[in-house]
Amino acid sequence: MRKPNLTQQIFSQLSLIVIGLFVILPIWSMARLAFDSSLKSRPVEFRLLPKEVGLAPMAQVLDKPYQSVKFSNLFKNSMLVSFSAALGTIFFGISLAYAFARFRFPGQKVGLFLMLLTAMLPPIAFSTPLYIVLSILKIRTTLFALAITYATFAMPFCIWNMRAAFQAIPKELEEAAFLDGASNFRTFLSISLPLAIPSIAVSALIAFLMGYSEFAIGWLFVDKSENVTLAMSIYAIMASGATQPWSQIGSLALIMSVPVVVIFIILQRTLLEQMLFGNTGETS
Numbered sequence: 001m002r003k004p005n006l007t008q009q010i011f012s013q014l015s016l017i018v019i020g021l022f023v024i025l026p027i028w029s030m031a032r033l034a035f036d037s038s039l040k041s042r043p044v045e046f047r048l049l050p051k052e053v054g055l056a057p058m059a060q061v062l063d064k065p066y067q068s069v070k071f072s073n074l075f076k077n078s079m080l081v082s083f084s085a086a087l088g089t090i091f092f093g094i095s096l097a098y099a100f101a102r103f104r105f106p107g108q109k110v111g112l113f114l115m116l117l118t119a120m121l122p123p124i125a126f127s128t129p130l131y132i133v134l135s136i137l138k139i140r141t142t143l144f145a146l147a148i149t150y151a152t153f154a155m156p157f158c159i160w161n162m163r164a165a166f167q168a169i170p171k172e173l174e175e176a177a178f179l180d181g182a183s184n185f186r187t188f189l190s191i192s193l194p195l196a197i198p199s200i201a202v203s204a205l206i207a208f209l210m211g212y213s214e215f216a217i218g219w220l221f222v223d224k225s226e227n228v229t230l231a232m233s234i235y236a237i238m239a240s241g242a243t244q245p246w247s248q249i250g251s252l253a254l255i256m257s258v259p260v261v262v263i264f265i266i267l268q269r270t271l272l273e274q275m276l277f278g279n280t281g282e283t284s
Contacts, residue, residue, distance in 0.1 A: 033250025034058060042246045057247035058255075065233050065252050069225050077143060078212055078229040079259070084147035085211035086204040089154045093203065096155075097162035098188060112160075119156035124216055126153075131220065141223050149221070150211035158203035165199030166192060201267055212260070230256050 004012070032047065033039070037054030062071050099105075100112060130149055134140035169192055177187040193200075215231040222228060228236075234252050237244050 030250045030253050033247050034254045036247050036250075039245040039247040041244075057245065057251045061248050061251040061255060065237070065248060069228060069233070071255075073226060074228060074230045074233055077227060078231065078256075081143050081146045081150065081229060082208045082211035084144075085150035085154060086207040088147060088151035089158050089207035090200060090204050092151075093155050093158045093162060094193070094200065097159045098166050098192065100159065101163045101166035115156040115159055119160070123149075123153045123214065127217060127220055130217075134221065140221050141227065143227055145221055146218055146227075146229075147211065149217055150214060151207060153214075154203075154207035154210045158206060161203050161206075162196060162199050165196040169195050205263065205267060208263070209260070212256075 028048070032050050033043065034057060035053050035055070036043075036047075036050035037056045038050070038052035039057075064070055065074065100108060130152075131140065134145045134149075139145045173191050173195075174187050177191050182190065213231050215229070215235045218229055218232045219235065222232070230252065234249055234256070237246070237249050237252070
């Protein structure tokens, strides 16, 4: 391989610096807002450091960030909705993904195409039919309805992701289990499912993030303050304009990122295995 010349090296380094700044600056701005006690409304100037360092915004957010709703209630709602969406996506998506990967049936290609088309559309496009259906079922304003909605949005992409993992598993392993007398269900539990765990974990993470960060559908369905989530409360503070200091937005966003970072740290080995698993599947 030809070694790049000095001009190419300089251009590459400058490009990486620009990309790094593009990623880091918003995160730094959020952290700067979180510890700036001088803000009384929205910021009017760009600053790299807080004008008045303090923990007052963080304390306010950890008490009652949205109207009279406590932070503990907002956090509980977000965790309940997000984990329920992730569990629902995996529970119902695994069987569909395995069926699309291993069996042949009428309408298979059409079903895969429709799921892919659904994954490309924004969730808000389905707000009207979901609003009608959930209202008929009389569960629209509940957290259960939000969990169902987010699981529905995440499922198409997760099914495609898990289907690719099941397809990468050699059929010879399953056939060997059949020869040993294992049933279809036993083969799935003992052979296919453990090998697809990295892909399943990634799919669960995607569904969790969908439920954890979405707010537009939530505001459309929820009409009670006790069912508001953390993402919805951030949007409410922004929509309030200058009535609340934006330091609370930075504090709430910083606190919201903690569970996501913790989950990524826990699943970092699984995510790495998913990358290696995908590469192996492509080359085999």
